Structures are given as structure tokens and as C-alpha cells.
Amino acid sequence: MSKRRPYVRPxxxxxxxxPFFIEYMIHEGTALFVAAYALVLLAGLVCLALGEAAWxxxxxxxxHPLVILFHLVTLxxxxxxxxxxxxxxxxxxxPVVIGGKRLSAAMITGGGxxxxxxxxxxxxxxxxxxxx
Amino acid sequence: MAEKTIxxxxxxxxxxQDQAPVFQAxxxxxxxxxxxxxxxxxxxxxxxxxxxxxxxxRMAICGSCGMMINGNPKLSCKTFLxxxxxxxxxxxxxxxxxxxxxxxxxxxxxxxxxERIQPYIIPAAPRSLAQGEYLQTPAQxxxxxxxxxxxxxxxxxxACPQYGLNPEFIGPGAxxxxxxxxxxxxxxxxxQRMELVAAEEGVxxxxxxxxxxxxxxxxVDPANAVNQNKTTAAGNYFMSFLKPRGTxx
Ligand code: SF4
Ligand code: FES
Numbered sequence: 001m002s003k004r005r006p007y008v009r010p011x012x013x014x015x016x017x018x019p020f021f022i023e024y025m026i027h028e029g030t031a032l033f034v035a036a037y038a039l040v041l042l043a044g045l046v047c048l049a050l051g052e053a054a055w056x057x058x059x060x061x062x063x064h065p066l067v068i069l070f071h072l073v074t075l076x077x078x079x080x081x082x083x084x085x086x087x088x089x090x091x092x093x094x095p096v097v098i099g100g101k102r103l104s105a106a107m108i109t110g111g112g113x114x115x116x117x118x119x120x121x122x123x124x125x126x127x128x129x130x131x132x
Numbered sequence: 133m134a135e136k137t138i139x140x141x142x143x144x145x146x147x148x149q150d151q152a153p154v155f156q157a158x159x160x161x162x163x164x165x166x167x168x169x170x171x172x173x174x175x176x177x178x179x180x181x182x183x184x185x186x187x188x189x190r191m192a193i194c195g196s197c198g199m200m201i202n203g204n205p206k207l208s209c210k211t212f213l214x215x216x217x218x219x220x221x222x223x224x225x226x227x228x229x230x231x232x233x234x235x236x237x238x239x240x241x242x243x244x245x246x247e248r249i250q251p252y253i254i255p256a257a258p259r260s261l262a263q264g265e266y267l268q269t270p271a272q273x274x275x276x277x278x279x280x281x282x283x284x285x286x287x288x289x290x291a292c293p294q295y296g297l298n299p300e301f302i303g304p305g306a307x308x309x310x311x312x313x314x315x316x317x318x319x320x321x322x323x324q325r326m327e328l329v330a331a332e333e334g335v336x337x338x339x340x341x342x343x344x345x346x347x348x349x350x351x352v353d354p355a356n357a358v359n360q361n362k363t364t365a366a367g368n369y370f371m372s373f374l375k376p377r378g379t380x381x
Contacts, residue, residue, distance in 0.1 A: 005147035006230035006238045011296050018203060020343045021293060028339075088342045092359040102274075 027084040033077035086112035138162040138217050140171050142183065143224040145231045153231060155222075156180075162213055168221060169197050169208040172235075185235035192349055195283030198290065199235050200224040205290035205347045228289055228296035242286060245302050249310040249325060256320025272317040279312035279357055281350040288344035288354050294337050301337040302328065304344035304354035311357035330365040338362070 015021040047058035090105035145153035187197040229237035288304035314322040345355040
């Protein structure tokens with residue numbers, strides 16, 4: 001009779017056992033804020049379609065201190081999400097070869113973050129111009 | 133002056149006696165140039181010959197000495213006591229694999245997966261001796277070279293929670309090797325291997341945790357191989373709608 005009795009260790013609580021996994025779970029969790037904010041914007045769009053009263057109602061709701069707090073929290077969460085997303089981006093794409101040299105991971109991450117910063121500034125500038 | 137020592141806590145499991153693994157602590161003389169593997173060898177030679185673990189080359193080449201060291205998958209021959217001292221060194225069998233005994237894991241599952249990816253060159257058309265060797269440009273070599281450095285150490289499997297949760301998943305190391313052959317200009321079997329890539333147990337189990345690439349001692353970047361193949365598999369899927377029926381493959 002075989003004396004073998006391989007022991008299988010449980011997986012429960014796996015993500016709490018390594019800082020790398022905790023960061024991964026936070027990254028995944030912050031995606032919920034991205035989704036939540038898309039819903040807020042969608043609600044605004046629906047109100048706009050429903051007419052002036054609904055639109056003004058939505059605008060009023062956006063000025064509530066709790067909603068402003070929600071915006072600040074969401075901004076922080078989305079910033080964290082983008083940062084960790086661009087950090088893993090080099091691992092997810094085929095090598096980019098420019099002029100016979102392979103683009104480094106840091107360049108790809110940096111490029112992605114720069115693009116986000118630029119797009120945010122552009123959107124902010126546009127919005128500023130429209131409301132003045 | 134008293135000799136410096138370091139505490140090594142090893143997760144022991146003897147299938148003939150133990151219901152579950154338990155830690156056992158040993159005091160080992162410490163010196164600056166000692167690896168964790170050397171500490172284990174000291175224990176086996178001087179303190180407790182019943183301790184079981186795998187090793188061979190002692191120089192990060194054979195891939196046999198992978199274990200969890202203070203919670204992270206490491207090659208024990210490439211991990212030095214000086215980087216942990218004066219903390220205790222905690223050594224466990226590689227995560228996500230069944231423990232055979234002490235630090236020895238059952239790796240049959242990985243060997244089976246390795247066979248399934250056909251890790252050898254399958255030429256599109258057989259080549260006669262008279263035709264001579266295959267020629268490859270440096271650019272063609274570069275496409276797969278990094279993925280050919282894998283030493284089958286399984287650290288990436290111990291770093292992959294998706295493999296731990298679902299052992300059906302082909303997993304990072306074998307998929308990196310699969311990519312190594314598919315990306316080789318001499319190979320002609322990528323269509324066969326892509327079936328496995330796109331299958332239930334294939335690349336879409338990966339949620340881009342990315343820890344596999346962090347722990348790989350050979351800079352293979354298995355996460356990159358897996359994620360490149362997600363794009364290829366998805367591309368093939370959509371392209372299959374554009375082809376006339378009955379001509380796929
Ligand atoms: S990809 Fe790296 S970590 Fe995984 S088995 Fe190969 S050498 Fe080891
Ligand atoms: S003993 Fe060969 S890799 Fe460590």
C-alpha cells in the first residue's frame with residue numbers, strides 16, 4: 001500500500017497573505033468607483049433628456065456636500081486605479097520596438113500616465129472655457 | 133565571541149505520521165555568504181537527517197530548489213541569509229502544490245501541462261539534412277529568446293492565485309513556454325497550440341495579477357506571454373467570423 005498522502009493547503013484568505021495581493025485587490029476594488037461614476041454621469045445624461053426640471057434637479061443634487069465628498073473620494077480612487085493600471089500595462093502588451101530598440105516598461109507606464117494627465121487637463125480646460 | 137546563529141523555521145510534513153504540516157525551528161550558524169539552501173543542507177547534515185527538500189545545481193540553473201521563503205516564492209540557492217538576518221527565516225513548500233513531504237511538492241500536474249503544450253519545435257514542413265540548418269535573424273531570435281530562459285522552477289505557479297483557486301488553469305510557466313515555441317520562426321504548430329490558449333483552461337483564467345513576473349528568477353515575464361496571447365486568441369475568435377464557413381483552420 002502506498003504511504004503517499006499529499007497534503008493540499010487551503011486557499012482561504014489568500015489575498016491577505018501578501019502585500020502584492022492586497023494591492024491587487026485594492027486595484028480591483030477601485031474599479032467599482034470607476035463604474036459608480038459612470039452611472040452618475042449616465043443619470044445626468046438621462047435627466048438632460050427628460051427636460052429642464054430634471055436637469056436642474058440633477059445639477060442641484062451634485063452640489064450637496066455629501067455628493068461633493070463622493071466626488072473627492074472617487075477622484076482619489078480613480079487616480080489610484082489609473083496608477084496601478086498603467087503599472088501593469090507593460091506586462092499586458094506585445095513588445096514595442098522603436099528604431100530597433102525595445103521600449104522599456106518605465107517608458108510605457110510613464111507614457112500612459114502622461115496621456116491621462118494630458119487628457120484630464122484638456123477636459124478641465126474645455127469645461128472651464130464652457131462655464132466662463 | 134559567541135558564534136552568530138540564525139533561526140530557520142521549516143514547515144514539516146510527514147505523511148506517515150502527521151495529520152497536517154507543522155513548523156519546526158532550527159538554530160543554524162550564520163555567515164554572510166550562506167544561502168537558505170546551505171542552511172537547509174546544514175540542518176540535514178548536522179541536525180536532522182529526516183528533513184526532505186529538492187536541490188541540485190546550487191546556482192539558479194536547475195530550477196529544483198523553489199520554496200516559500202518568508203511568504204514569497206524564491207529559489208533557496210539564490211536567497212541569502214544576510215538579507216533576512218536577524219529575522220527568522222520561514223521556509224515552506226511552494227504554495228498551490230500538494231505537499232508530498234516537508235518541502236517537496238507533487239509536481240505531476242505541471243509535468244502534465246508541460247506535455248500538453250508540446251514544448252518542442254514542430255516544423256511546418258519536414259526539412260531534409262541536405263537542406264541544412266534553419267537560419268534565423270537576430271530579430272526573429274529576439275521574439276522568443278526571453279521566454280526560452282524558463283527553468284521550470286514553478287515559482288510563478290506559487291505566485292499565481294488563479295492557479296491556486298483553479299488548478300485546471302495551464303498557468304504562467306507553461307503558457308510562457310507555449311508562447312516561446314509559437315513565437316519561433318522555425319515552428320509551424322501554433323494553430324494547434326492556440327486551441328489550448330483559447331480553451332477553458334487557457335489564458336482567460338488570468339486576471340493580470342502580475343506577481344508571476346515579479347518572482348520569476350529568470351526574467352521570463354510569463355504575465356506578458358499570457359496577456360499577449362489573450363489579444364491573439366480574441367483576435368482569432370473575431371477573425372473566425374470573417375472567414376467563409378467550413379474553411380476555418
Ligand atoms: S516562468 Fe520563470 S518563475 Fe515560471 S517556471 Fe519559468 S523560470 Fe520559473
Ligand atoms: S539548486 Fe538549482 S536552482 Fe537552486
